[in-house]
Amino acid sequence: MSAIRVENLTKRFGDTVALDDVSFEISEGEFTVVLGISGSGKSTLLRCINGLTTPTDGRVIVDDEPVTSHRNDVAMVFQQHNIIGGMSAYSNALSGALGRTDFTRSLLRFNDREDKLQALEALEMVGLLDEAEQRAGRMSGGQQQRVGIARALVQEPRILLADEPVASLDPGSAQTVMQYLRGAAEQEDLTTMISLHQVNLARQFGERFIGLADGEVVFDGYRDDLTFDVIDKLYGGINMEEFLGGGDSDTTVAQ
Incomplete structure (x- = not known):
């Protein structure tokens, strides 16, 4: 199909x-x-x-x-990462849930427990679970791109x-x-x-x-x-x- x-x-x-x-x-x-x-x-x-x-x-x-x-x-991973450097890898990954979560609630980390677990699972999938609380701006380019992939996965794309x-x-x-x-x-x-x-x-x-x-x-x-x-x-x-x-x-x- x-x-x-x-x-x-x-x-x-x-x-x-x-x-x-x-x-x-x-x-x-x-x-x-x-x-x-x-x-x-x-x-x-x-x-x-x-x-x-x-x-x-x-x-x-x-x-x-x-x-x-x-x-x-339909999720997109961009060449220039498009992540927020001042936020942690975890928060960037969690932002993938914005399509189903109110922006203010997401900004204050009032996401559903399932979304939070999904963000952690996505970071683990790209080998960054141990770096979840690191500021994205301090990460290497390759790590930042992997955060971008994690964010896309949290979006639950087909x-x-x-x-x-x-x-x-x-x-x-x-x-x-x-x-x-x-x-x-x-x-x-x-x-x-x-x-x-x-x-x-x-x-x-x-x-x-x-x-x-x-x-x-x-x-x-x-x-x-x-x-x-x-x-x-x-x-x-x-x-x-x-x-x-x-x-x-x-x-x-x-x-």
């Missing part, structure tokens, strides 16, 4: 075409990586699926319902989106974040779409791959199909060492 269905999706910003007649389906529980250079349409695609951006033409259907606005059951979640991290931290992200998706049986630019990292953790170039889908397939010819079509003319970085040293691109 399809969890996400994208039908003839087009998004224009003035004269710029960010997405051009994009169509595909994502099955329930599938872990999909969206590949492409900066400006290829990856972020716009995820924001349309999350209801944060309105398409010019076409539509996105989640669980057989057209997406017309932001949905609480679908998890992540927009370049490791782009600003060193290779070791990127590996750690991806391990926890993939592990959480599997444990919670979440349909997941994540945009990445590091091909080897994508191959290490992804199942399905959608490649965008100039707003169009130029590849839709699985790991064995992600050949150098496909990568050249996606990243041709770009320094390939940059895009092959961040993965396990034993993970190589199919030739």
